[in-house]
Amino acid sequence: MLLVFIETRDGKIKKSSFEALGEAARRAAELGAPVAAALVGPADAGLDAELFARGAARVFRLESPAFAAYSAQDYALALKTLADEVKPAAVFLSATAMGKDLAPRLAAKLDAAMASDCTKVAVEGGSLEFTRPIFAGKAFATLRLKSAPAIATLRPNVFAAAAPCGGTGETIVKAVAVPDGAVAGRVAEILKESGAEIDVGEAEVIISGGRGLKGPENFALLRELAALIPRAAVGASRSAVDSGWIGHSHQVGQTGKTVSPNLYVAVGISGAIQHLAGMSSSKVIVAVNKDPEAPIFKVADYGIVGDLFQVVPALKDELKKIFAE
Amino acid sequence: MEILVFVKRVPDTESKIRVNPETRSVVEDGLNFVISPFDEFAVEEALRLREAGTGKVTVLSVGPDETTVILKKCLAMGADEAVLIKDAGRETYDGLRTAKLIAAAVRKRFPQFDLLLFGKQSVGADNGQVPSMTAELLGLPQANVAVKLEIDGGRGVVRREIEGATEKVEFSLPAVVSAQKGLNEPRYETLKGIMAAKKKVIPVITPEELGLTNDDIAPRVEVVKIETPAARQAGKIIPGSPEEAAKALVGLLRNEAKVL
Numbered sequence: 394m395l396l397v398f399i400e401t402r403d404g405k406i407k408k409s410s411f412e413a414l415g416e417a418a419r420r421a422a423e424l425g426a427p428v429a430a431a432l433v434g435p436a437d438a439g440l441d442a443e444l445f446a447r448g449a450a451r452v453f454r455l456e457s458p459a460f461a462a463y464s465a466q467d468y469a470l471a472l473k474t475l476a477d478e479v480k481p482a483a484v485f486l487s488a489t490a491m492g493k494d495l496a497p498r499l500a501a502k503l504d505a506a507m508a509s510d511c512t513k514v515a516v517e518g519g520s521l522e523f524t525r526p527i528f529a530g531k532a533f534a535t536l537r538l539k540s541a542p543a544i545a546t547l548r549p550n551v552f553a554a555a556a557p558c559g560g561t562g563e564t565i566v567k568a569v570a571v572p573d574g575a576v577a578g579r580v581a582e583i584l585k586e587s588g589a590e591i592d593v594g595e596a597e598v599i600i601s602g603g604r605g606l607k608g609p610e611n612f613a614l615l616r617e618l619a620a621l622i623p624r625a626a627v628g629a630s631r632s633a634v635d636s637g638w639i640g641h642s643h644q645v646g647q648t649g650k651t652v653s654p655n656l657y658v659a660v661g662i663s664g665a666i667q668h669l670a671g672m673s674s675s676k677v678i679v680a681v682n683k684d685p686e687a688p689i690f691k692v693a694d695y696g697i698v699g700d701l702f703q704v705v706p707a708l709k710d711e712l713k714k715i716f717a718e
Numbered sequence: 719m720e721i722l723v724f725v726k727r728v729p730d731t732e733s734k735i736r737v738n739p740e741t742r743s744v745v746e747d748g749l750n751f752v753i754s755p756f757d758e759f760a761v762e763e764a765l766r767l768r769e770a771g772t773g774k775v776t777v778l779s780v781g782p783d784e785t786t787v788i789l790k791k792c793l794a795m796g797a798d799e800a801v802l803i804k805d806a807g808r809e810t811y812d813g814l815r816t817a818k819l820i821a822a823a824v825r826k827r828f829p830q831f832d833l834l835l836f837g838k839q840s841v842g843a844d845n846g847q848v849p850s851m852t853a854e855l856l857g858l859p860q861a862n863v864a865v866k867l868e869i870d871g872g873r874g875v876v877r878r879e880i881e882g883a884t885e886k887v888e889f890s891l892p893a894v895v896s897a898q899k900g901l902n903e904p905r906y907e908t909l910k911g912i913m914a915a916k917k918k919v920i921p922v923i924t925p926e927e928l929g930l931t932n933d934d935i936a937p938r939v940e941v942v943k944i945e946t947p948a949a950r951q952a953g954k955i956i957p958g959s960p961e962e963a964a965k966a967l968v969g970l971l972r973n974e975a976k977v978l
Contacts, residue, residue, distance in 0.1 A: 465850060465853075465862075466859065466860070469854065489880075489881060490878075490879065490880035491880070493846055493862070494850060494860070494862050494863075494878075495850075496847075496850075497813060497814075497846070497847035497850035497851045498850040498851070498853065498854045498860065500813075500814060500847070500851065501814060501817060501852075501854035501855055502854055504814070506812060506938040506939050507814065507845075507847055508811075509813075509844065509845045509846055509847060510844065517942075522942055525844075527735075527744075527811075527842060527843060527844055527944075528729075528733075528735045528744075528841075529844060530947065531733075531734075531735040531946065532735050532737050532744065532944055532945065532946050532947070533944070533946075533947060534811060534941060535941070535942040535944075535945075536811060536939050536941060537939075537940040538938065538939060538940075539939070540938050577888075577890040578859025578860060578861065578887060578888070578890070578893065579887065580885045580887055581875075582885070582886040583880070583884075584877070584883060584885075584886065590882055591881075592880075592882045634899075640900070641900040642900075644899070647841055648756070648841060649899070651844070655977045656971065656975075656977040656978070666731075666732060666733075667731040667732065673950060674947070677971070677975045677977050679971070685955075690952055690955070691950070691952050692950040693952065693953055694953035694954070694975065695953055695954055695956060695967055695970055696952075696953065696954070696955045696956065697956050697960075697963045697964070698955060699963065700960070703960035704960045704963065706960075707960045707961045707964035707965075708964045708967065710961075710964070711965050712968060712978075715972060715978065
């Protein structure tokens with residue numbers, strides 16, 4: 394069995410969890426294994442049908458009053474309890490903030506080897522192989538995990554979710570005993586960043602700015618552009634972040650986030666090696682820079698050599714036209 | 719506060735990474751090694767906590783002999799002590815193996831502590847596994863990717879970065895906290911600190927001394943292949959005035975690349 398941890402936020406299944414489920418279903422078909430999904434804590438009854446429709450044959454609902462608020466240790470206990478019983482060959486989680494927090498805790502609990510932030514999963518000789526970026530994508534390592542189960546987190550936006558079909562399946566509810574006096578530590582509150590923008594790690598389109606923007610106020614130009622495009626986020630180069638122009642959560646690169654959006658637009662970014670590492674796996678790259686020699690043009694599919702303060706407003710006008718259609 | 723900080727020696731972020739397909743590893747010749755950038759935030763946070771109260775900051779690393787260079791840097795920044803847990807140099811990508819070495823060292827040599835600090839991930843292996851795994855092995859609460867840390871008596875509060883927001887995580891001490899960029903601004907070493915660090919001896923602990931056998935620390939992650947990605951090809955430069963180029967670009971993104 395391949396088991397997929399399903400993450401919800403505001404009562405909805407995250408897109409990245411559907412992607413992990415989709416990949417599990419494809420690899421499970423090769424292995425001739427079933428696919429199961431695990432929901433931890435309170436979740437709307439309607440979610441099961443969505444999971445059956447996208448590849449899960451079984452949905453395990455793991456329940457305890459302790460699961461109302463996320464805690465890595467309690468959620469890991471829930472998944473370990475299930476894994477001990479159903480003995481999956483692998484457990485997949487999304488490499489989201491929660492998945493990255495939870496998966497290694499689960500791996501240690503199960504004494505299992507783990508592959509982080511995978512961008513490819515394959516079946517070779519009957520076992521799973523995981524390919525993942527190292528050095529933020531300057532190289533890729535393909536790993537085999539010599540433990541049962543194997544634990545893997547899958548990078549959002551890389552794997553395809555299965556198209557919904559009219560599948561049905563079985564829901565199994567399990568009460569999990571969380572011992573009193575279990576390790577304390579849980580989420581008390583979630584504080585939204587003002588503007589509540591989409592995170593660069595999950596965005597399908599990223600409009601990124603660098604030193605060429607000349608100051609923090611000009612990120613407004615990029616925000617206006619991003620606001621016109623569905624699921625778009627604003628990113629930044631390290632120098633823009635280190636200059637204090639925008640928060641570090643927007644940084645793309647080796648000390649920021651490694652991203653793989655459908656479209657990455659680099660505005661006023663020269664393309665330092667540690668930045669290129671973080672965004673080179675984007676599907677389509679656009680560069681806008683006044684310096685025709687900027688390294689960013691060497692990786693860009695489309696480039697405009699020009700003054701970003703003229704090009705960005707023109708782009709905004711064009712986008713308005715097409716999205717008005 | 720007794721604080722243990724775990725740091726890792728990694729190639730700096732300006733490095734061009736070459737790989738050797740035969741040995742299935744990264745070519746280390748010519749690389750400049752530094753303390754992993756996220757670990758620097760952890761060291762800085764430990765020093766600030768000590769300065770705000772009392773206690774001791776001990777910095778530890780799992781790595782080869784050359785790791786003493788980054789441990790000396792931590793001493794020069796102001797850490798009280800540094801210890802090397804000696805390990806072969808080769809990267810295993812096996813986070814649980816590292817966590818087992820760390821957990822054994824903590825249990826055997828540093829049973830009294832309030833806080834274990836890490837960087838949120840090493841720059842390079844980019845695993846981000848060791849802090850949570852160590853927390854689990856030692857039965858401690860965890861708060862990862864911290865952009866703010868407050869300690870008050872026996873409790874801690876971390877604001878940790880999640881997608882488009884931060885989570886407030888409350889926990890009891892002792893605990894594991896991993897640092898994200900933004901937690902603080904790491905200090906530079908002072909000349910006085912560098913001179914003092916030179917005189918300090920860095921004790922070395924071996925896995926055997928921790929009671930770990932070769933079987934205990936045999937990597938369970940097998941590296942099948944390491945490769946560099948195919949270089950992207952430079953694409954089209956779109957000519958014309960800003961308005962003409964913008965129009966052409968949006969057309970290409972929509973009709974040729976089909977991403978809009």
